[in-house]
Amino acid sequence: MSWKDSKSCTVLGGENLGKIDDANENAITRYKEAGAVLTGLDKAKNVIPGMNEKTLLHAGPPIEWERMSGPTRGAVMGALIFEGLASDEEEAEELAASGEIEFDPCHDHDSVGPMAGVISPSMSVYIIENPEHGNKAYSNLNEGLGEVLRYGAYSEKVLNKLKWMEDVEAPILKATLEQSEPIDCKEIIAQALHMGDDGHCRDVAMSLMFLRELAPYIMETDFDAEDKEKVLKFMGENQLTFLNPLMASGKAMIDAAHGIDYSTMITALTRNGTDFGIRVSGLPGQWFTAPAPQPNTLFFPGFKEGDQGRDIGDSAICETIGLGGFASATAPSIVQVVGGTPSDAADRTREMREITIDEHPSFTIPFMNFQGVPIGIDVRKVVDTGIEPFINTGVAHKDPGVGGVGFGLVRAPMDCFKKALKAFAEKYK
Known part of the structure; x- marks a missing residue:
């Protein structure tokens, strides 16, 4: 036929x-x-269109609290505690069900998030630009594997890691990207496909090439040497470090x-x-x-x-x-x-x-x-x-x-x- x-x-x-x-x-x-170039890092509420202090973005199509899956609910509750809008699990669940929080798909705000995909106002996000067509896309920082917010976990350990990422990692990365040339993410993807990556579950080569681009500029920042060492170690040990900027790159290109x-x-x-x-x-x-x-x-x-x-x-x-x-x-x-x-x-x-x-x-x-x-x-x-x-x-x-x-x-x-x-x-x- x-x-x-x-x-x-x-x-x-x-x-x-x-x-x-x-x-x-x-x-x-x-x-x-x-194209897809990484040009900076900033708080979500400062750069993502339509984001305000009571907005939580999530992965997937639109959904209300009552129908959310377990991991999405867990990530929402963790994000509300992280933002200081709730003090514990019980308060977070009550606030999420109250109607005070605006839940929206990341995709409807030029953004993408892995797994539960929750992006809250105070989280830092990568800024990816498509210079050929003038649009932008955003994604948050990758936490690594296991017990992490994007998989629906919200223990004290999870929240402490998120706090460290915002207080230590994000300022260093922001300063690094202000010093460096824009990073060509499309080129990183193209090279890594020749090195055994698939660009989703396997991002080993991509993450290492990304860190190679960042490392010299990280070392040139004025931050504490021990903090810089911890950031380099954290990103270097995480095989999915590049997944989030990769996703935002894909979003910027396909949009x-x-x-x-x-x-x-x-x-x-x-x-x-x-x-x-x-x-x-x-x-x-x-x-x-x-x-x-x-x-x-x-x-x-x-x-x-x-x-x-x-x-x-x-x-x-x-x-x-x-x-x-x-x-x-x-x-x-x-x-x-x-x-x-x-x-x-x-x-x-x-x-x-x-x-x-x-x-x-x-x-x-x-x-x-x-x-x-x-x-x-x-x-x-x-x-x-x-x-x-x-x-x-x-x-x-x-x-x-x-x-x-x-x-x-x-x-x-x-x-x-x-x-x-x-x-x-x-x-x-």
Whole structure:
């Protein structure tokens, strides 16, 4: 069956196919041309559009407190205590349910956050600029693995680490970025894909290259030598240090392709532990959701089947731009973390070519003769083929207050794409 005989062609009407193809070509070109440079660090309330003292941003599509998953609730409570708006768990839960706090998706505020994705007003965020199109994106600092806020933990240990990050790490990084040249995150991503990273669950090379860029300028700041040493050690030991600026880079680049009439290209895959949501370029301002699936999980020691929550986090922005699960072939060793074999990893990348529009000229795969990673998820192709986007992911405990339980594999639910295709047909018929 040819593309023009496909089910989506019938749904959308043949007369619109040319407009859709032109729109998708425009969207994919804008994404491929987009850049991502790290230019600074500041408090979220100072730079994120629409942020105020009573705003908490979260991962995934919109959701109210009553429907939030365990890890999202835990992160919200921890953030409220961190902000000084509540003194303990009981007060935080009462305040979260009171209606006084404004909960909004990070994506609706030019931002992204891993796992629960909670960004509160006093948290410092990376500022990523797309110089080609003039837009910006933001993400907070990475806490490392295990018992951390983004996995829904909020113990005294978690809050003390967050306080140290804001009081010590953030001022040093802010001063460092004021001294350094803008850091080209797109270039770091491109190089690291040749060094065994996938750009989602495996960011080892990216994080070390990022630290290499920062370290000389960190040492030139006037801060206490012991504090600088602790910051370098903390960032150097964290294999996911670069995940947050990577996510904001992906957001800045793919947002250049959002809001183009007639485009069927997906510009966000995201989840909040309750719902999975997608955004479509030609349908700005709309979310299309389905229940978040439960990942197939490889557990950390001490955890077992049944402990995991449902899929969660804005980090699927990585797959949206062709990384993570879509770039599995660049990181065969990731199967030791998420399961499967190296040949499975390559097959996943090949499969994702069936639902995408193009390949990225800068993000290439040595194993596949330097083909670009598959980019531009087309909602029509997902529905027509029945192939659901494949995602590598971290996994949080289902209950608030516990933290991470492992890594896993998951597929985006088809219902999101069916709803989006129906809405697209109704708008552009």
